[in-house]
Amino acid sequence: MKGRRGRPTQSRSMSRTFIILALLTALLLIYAAYAALVLAPTELTMGPVQRIFYYHAPSAWTAFLLFFINFIASVQYLVRPNESADRFAKWAAVAIGIIACIAAFVVPLPAGIEPSSVATTGIVITAAYFLIRRYFSEQGTDILALVTAEVGVVFCTIVLITGPLWARPVWGIWWTWDVRLTSTLVLWLIYVSYLMLRRFSTSGETPKLAAALAVFGALDMPLVYFSIWFFRTQHPQPVIGGGGSIDPRMLRVFAINCLAFTCYAGIICWFRYRIERMQRDVEETRALEALLEPRGAASGGAQ
Amino acid sequence: MTKAFITPSGITRATLIKDLRLEWRSKDAINAMLFFALLVVVIFSFSFDPTAEESRHIAGGLIWVAFLFAAVVALNQTWARELRNQVLDAYRVSPAPPNALFMAKTLGNFIFVSVLEALMAPLFVIFYNLRVIGSFPQLLLLTLLGTWALVVNGTFFAAMSLRTRSREIMLPLLLFPISIPAIIGMVNGTTAILTGEDSALFWLVLLATYDLVFTTGSLLLFPTVLHAE
Secondary structure, eight states, X not given: OGGGTTHHHHHHHHHHHHHHHHHHXXXXXXXXXXXXXXXXXXXXXXXXXXXXXXXXXXXXXXXXXXXXXXXXXXXXXXXXXXXXXXXXXXXXXXXXXXXXXXXXXHSOXXXXXOHHHHHHHHHHHHHHHHHHHHHOOHHHHHHHHHHHHHHHHHHHHHHHHHHHHHHHHHHSSSOXXXXXXXXXXXXXXXXXXXXXXXXHBOOTTHHHHHHHHHHHHHHHHHHHHHXXXXXXXXXXXXXXXXXXXXXXXXXXXXXXXXXXXXXXXXXXXXXXXXXXXXXXXXXXXXXXXXXXXXXXXXXXXXX | OTGGGSSHHHHHHHHHHHHHHHHHHHOHHHHHHXXXXXXXXXXXXXXXXXXXXXXXXXXXXXXXXXXXXXXXXXXXXXXXXXXXXXXXXXXXXXXXXXXXXXXXXXXXXXXXXXXXHHHHHHHHHHHHTOOOOSOHHHXXXXXXXXXXXXXXXXHHHHHHHTTBTTHHHHHHHHHXXXXXXXXXXXXXXXXXXXXXXXXOHHHHHHHHHHHHHHXXXXXXHHHHXXXXX
């Protein structure tokens, strides 16, 4: 409320930052595409088709990152109004970080999972929780949740389209009900239903309903993963990845693409965030004007 | 009489008894569910035309898909009934704990769907020539856990879809994606027990975990959903 007067100047400087960052991201994306198509060496067995990997895997990473932010923002939107719940969630976030750091080195992990990556994930969860808490208002966390879900679904769709395109020449099949493919598909389904709920809801408190659904979706994901993992280990499946060593140039190109896609998603989210914010401001102002209308025409909208 | 209804368990009991009595007198939900499930059974048998050996392998899937679709019929009526005469609004402004209402509705649905399952199971046995090779108590436990998984989330999402346009369509759209692990557990556990080829232990544990997680989640979040006008 109080910042309304200062908004135009703030907004102008924000637009400049936005344009500069958008241009940088565009350059980075162009370089990343060039690196993926030209600089990276051609894979020995799969040939040029492997290059889709530089598009596929960074999209997956971006989608998961966005869904993760969506979850944290949704939790905050639910707990913020209630002081004790807020405090509890804050301590839970700290506890998750600490437990992940200790458990990673104490509990024996399945092969292929590094203890350091588990510890890092734990710290990232705690850090993300407090960063979002620090920089987003209650209304802001809702917009953040909406925006990350929308953009995340787009990136997840890219993953699900590029995957079969790659699988067809390499595996000889478009799709297999393997654990990673299937859980990504289920994740996509859950977030599409999330967006549908937001679209079809007539409630004045759609954000609350959507946040509850997002929390349910996040609770669901480990169960989805384990159930499909167990289901699939009983069935034959195509071999994914033949082991062997990776050319360091490939790894570098992959890292550049990951960075570029993350920046790209960040820019789109920011842009979408501003549009949504503006739209809500406009709606709020309209509602306020309707209330203050001197003639009694607007009395119906007051509720 | 009225004094007993003031405690949360009293409210749960009163609402549950009311719902059961309504259902007993009208038999709306159970008739619709039964007929729907029967149609699914018949259509499936035309679609797949299985032999006795094949049907044992696919029966787990058939049974649960039929129950899932039929359960949606009952779940959709859960809250819609309370909209008439603003009963839900009255509940919302009353000091009664929302979770007492949620438990009553969940228990009510659990009873409806269990009755449906008990009535439909003989039909499945007859139409698909089924015979349980594995342990029957395990099958019973799996059915109870699976039904609870369906019903607890279904009741929660039915309350959520109450505030949407075309709410009857919205419920399955919300419920099915979240229920996927439970459905995998129910179908594979049932198949494992019917064929006697595998142990169903993992699926029982999975369903129990699912029930625990989502019952807790629903109880924590239901007050928010109920009050979202």
